[in-house]
Amino acid sequence: MLKCQKCGKTYEKFRLVCECGGLLDVVMEFKGSFERLLKKEYLDVRRYLNFLPINEGVLPKLVLPITPTVEMDVENVKVLFKLEYLMPSGSFKDRGTYVTISKLKEEEIKEISIDSSGNAAISFALFGKAEGIKVHVFIPEHTSKGKKRILKLLGAEIHEIKGSRMEVHWKAREFKDAFYISHWYNPYFLEGTKIAAYEIFEQIGEVDYALVPTGSGTLFLGLYKGFKEIKNFEKAKMPKLIAVQAEGYESLCKRSKRKSKLAEGIAIPEPPRKEQMLKALKETEGFCMSVSDSEIDRAFNDLISMGFLIEPTSAVVFAAFKKLLERGEFEKGSKVLLPLTGSGLKVI
């Protein structure tokens, strides 16, 4: 069931926003304990099906892995790199796409449109291709060549838009020939990304901090929701959420004058779920921080040296981690989650 954040109206059918214009959230009730609800016969995303608002009869054909978590000690802090880039389309977006596609199949929707800086477009193009759903993708003209080549190979209908990421968004909304499923608004998308929190809880247990690349907030809000559900199941503590943003595109902290060129995946100055993110920061006693392109570049090289083949946007969390470590933000022995969101293979 979908429920409006503003007026409380509920819906059974897939829609992006409430009639009143308010944002929608998925509301679910769980019967049973965390342990019992796990489907232990599966070693992939289906292990967590009982926590998802989807019907087993209409699952996407493509199956998502449980992404590994790599533990490293850095100056007495336990860093947990979660390898979200090892997804079928090369980014964490596949989590949100997985749940969304299952709803589209349930409602027999056959043609969709989406706006994206690249990764969400590739994810929907891939799953759409596998399911016979036609996908219109609206992308900025400056999207990397590698990403454009993949979109072509996948047979997506590409609409290249001159202008900012926000202009791409408006063009996609104006397009009326397909069902628009913006991952910024789409409440089912967050249901998919929340599963990263469930995996971490099974792999590691409680964590103290989660640093999350934050543009539109699809991963940030998904993790928030996942950790919160686990808290209700297991009385586990919520990690402090730290939203990491790129210079010039801060929406949750002070906007810098300089604009990042490296963090294309989170260059979203006006995310629709901003208020929801601010609330999550407050509730978890977390905060927002910004990193510069030179910091991203150094962190990117550090991560490659550690063996993580990621794209530059994914490096923002390690850039932020290094700054916070220097400031003495983390207590000795604390556990810090750094999801690595996108594969470098698409852009190298």
Add this chain to the structure above:
Amino acid sequence: MLKCQKCGKTYEKFRLVCECGGLLDVVMEFKGSFERLLKKEYLDVRRYLNFLPINEGVLPKLVLPITPTVEMDVENVKVLFKLEYLMPSGSFKDRGTYVTISKLKEEEIKEISIDSSGNAAISFALFGKAEGIKVHVFIPEHTSKGKKRILKLLGAEIHEIKGSRMEVHWKAREFKDAFYISHWYNPYFLEGTKIAAYEIFEQIGEVDYALVPTGSGTLFLGLYKGFKEIKNFEKAKMPKLIAVQAEGYESLCKRSKRKSKLAEGIAIPEPPRKEQMLKALKETEGFCMSVSDSEIDRAFNDLISMGFLIEPTSAVVFAAFKKLLERGEFEKGSKVLLPLTGSGLKVI
């Protein structure tokens, strides 16, 4: 322990071949049942550590996922696509590299050389980078640009060789400045790849056929070994192994005159473990078959349409599957494993 196939001599230390020139195999004894030996606290490769000849103190930092298996019904046959391309470096080679690197760490070997058509080189370059091991890679000059770019980014010392894949191999063997760890000979490599069979057994249970892209045989022999070990544990039946080779590079069936240009990953006309592979084919009542570039190309497009972002070499198994299906090779309801070995993101 390593044991020579020819003279039976055993070794404790890492080496490629016996003093007598014979090939070496890892010999291990397992105490306990399959179920009990699983390390269920892990949802990644470490779940199978008890089946590996490695020491938990020297594991590589990078952790491998359990790759998902996608089930599809094709004309009453259950096809099992195993997504081996979702590994950290984009190919199944990471399985062999994982075990090899752990032995290198144990023996404190800091500089290695390897010859490869691309994927094994990238895998060793990645893991080497993460562990501070210097990696010399010998690759054919015609290796795809994407793969070369990744090798550069990973700081591998690149030796581009004009000539055939076999000439690349001989150049690497002549190079004496580093420890040569050819994945063709290296017995530890097969210990890594065998884990794919363990995963399949946990995910699906018994399978009836396994179609495997076969050049040097690292996946073919690894799967053979894994299924054989599981047979001993569980009295499970061995699948019929079908080695799929590309035109012009057949080593286990009749050599074609035409030479494949698409299947660069298995263009290995003289694999050192050929006799061992023929034995495995005989023992499992399997066979070798060859596919042409036009068949590979069609199968590649089919797989992309199904949502598998793979490289052309990986399509050989689906090309072979379609031919065998047409011939009526598979009984109704049989389970056919098709490992999809390499990511398309590196070459698109």
